[in-house]
Amino acid sequence: MLTGPNFESDYVELRTTQYGGRSLFAARDTPAGTRVHSSPGPFAHVIYKDYRREVCAQCFAYAASDSAPVKVVQSRVWSIKCNPGGLQASAAWFCSEDCKKTWEKDETGLLQLQLDAALTKALVASRRKGSKSTNTPSFGSADDLTQDAIDQAWKNVQELVASKARLAAFCATIDLEDMELEIARLLVSAIVLRHVSGSNTNGVVDSDSHRNEIQSWIHFLHIQNNELANVRERQHILSAHLRIYAFLCNALPRYLLQYTPTTVREVLARDTGNAFGIWDGDRRDEMLGWGIWISASYFNHSCSPNIRKIRQGRTLYFETSRAVSAGEELCISYVDTDQPVEQRQKDLESSWFFRCGCSRCNTESRA
Ligand SMILES: [Zn+2]
Numbered sequence: 330m331l332t333g334p335n336f337e338s339d340y341v342e343l344r345t346t347q348y349g350g351r352s353l354f355a356a357r358d359t360p361a362g363t364r365v366h367s368s369p370g371p372f373a374h375v376i377y378k379d380y381r382r383e384v385c386a387q388c389f390a391y392a393a394s395d396s397a398p399v400k401v402v403q404s405r406v407w408s409i410k411c412n413p414g415g416l417q418a419s420a421a422w423f424c425s426e427d428c429k430k431t432w433e434k435d436e437t438g439l440l441q442l443q444l445d446a447a448l449t450k451a452l453v454a455s456r457r458k459g460s461k462s463t464n465t466p467s468f469g470s471a472d473d474l475t476q477d478a479i480d481q482a483w484k485n486v487q488e489l490v491a492s493k494a495r496l497a498a499f500c501a502t503i504d505l506e507d508m509e510l511e512i513a514r515l516l517v518s519a520i521v522l523r524h525v526s527g528s529n530t531n532g533v534v535d536s537d538s539h540r541n542e543i544q545s546w547i548h549f550l551h552i553q554n555n556e557l558a559n560v561r562e563r564q565h566i567l568s569a570h571l572r573i574y575a576f577l578c579n580a581l582p583r584y585l586l587q588y589t590p591t592t593v594r595e596v597l598a599r600d601t602g603n604a605f606g607i608w609d610g611d612r613r614d615e616m617l618g619w620g621i622w623i624s625a626s627y628f629n630h631s632c633s634p635n636i637r638k639i640r641q642g643r644t645l646y647f648e649t650s651r652a653v654s655a656g657e658e659l660c661i662s663y664v665d666t667d668q669p670v671e672q673r674q675k676d677l678e679s680s681w682f683f684r685c686g687c688s689r690c691n692t693e694s695r696a
């Protein structure tokens with residue numbers, strides 16, 4: 330039986346394929362321009378710190394995009410602010426009072442903001458102590474890394490964080506690069522969501538299907554796990570992940586620690602290969618952050634896709650870009666389809682861990 334989010338639409342069907350795990354197929358003949366699926370919000374997401382004033386914390390609208398009001402485009406920042414602690418490091422900006430209200434109604438935003446400030450503080454404190462290195466144990470060459478070796482590395486770091494003294498000593502010697510801090514913030518968004526939904530439902534499926542899709546840890550776990558492929562592809566990623574984990578264990582308040590081990594490892598195992606960039610608009614000039622939308626991650630890739638993705642606020646909509654027949658696989662493109670075949674293949678292999686065998690790739694590779 331297939332597990333995962335319910336695709337309640339009349340247009341799509343989730344099936345298992347022989348080549349690419351599960352995938353979505355057209356349940357009926359569908360004309361071009363039909364919205365076949367929507368994914369209401371990210372399970373985990375992060376807007377880069379540098380863009381905080383320029384991106385609405387609720388709807389991700391970009392102040393410098395063509396569609397923003399002229400006045401805002403010139404200043405490039407939003408002026409409506411939520412600043413509970415009075416600290417610049419823990420403020421959120423909005424494109425409208427409505428967005429601010431919606432955001433404030435949902436307790437996750439505010440909690441995340443407080444934790445953001447805690448992470449910054451922890452990082453500043455550790456930097457002040459000097460003698461920095463990005464020293465974590467090395468794990469040999471990525472090629473001979475096995476699942477057992479990865480499991481052992483996580484076991485070792487669990488033992489380390491279990492001792493307060495060892496954790497503090499370790500964290501005094503680690504520094505996070507900017508990108509690693511962004512990853513830590515992404516993880517915090519998932520931890521917060523689990524905390525908030527867990528205290529209501531213990532992770533059990535909610536009857537409201539929208540909340541359910543966004544919040545279900547169980548559904549999240551069903552999306553593809555790329556841990557081994559990712560660690561093998563990127564030599565230093567395992568050390569970085571363990572460092573981020575220890576940093577979070579040290580920086581987060583105690584009441585969140587019950588969610589931290591599973592959330593960190595499982596989200597890191599699924600981030601690469603399932604996440605979507607959050608862009609400034611259709612032109613895709615600036616990537617403002619990224620997120621994981623659970624049901625959206627079931628769309629497979631084609632270099633000549635029949636589905637296009639449109640983001641409106643936090644929702645991702647999927648729409649047919651041409652007429653599609655019943656039974657056809659519904660595909661988006663993960664990469665820039667204007668690139669030559671070699672580049673597309675390279676990007677897909679390094680970030681999505683497969684060799685594209687779509688008909689366009691076959692034709693272009695032969696030529
Ligand atoms: Zn907004």
Ligand SMILES: [Zn+2]
Binds near residue numbers: 632685686
């Ligand atoms: Zn292809």
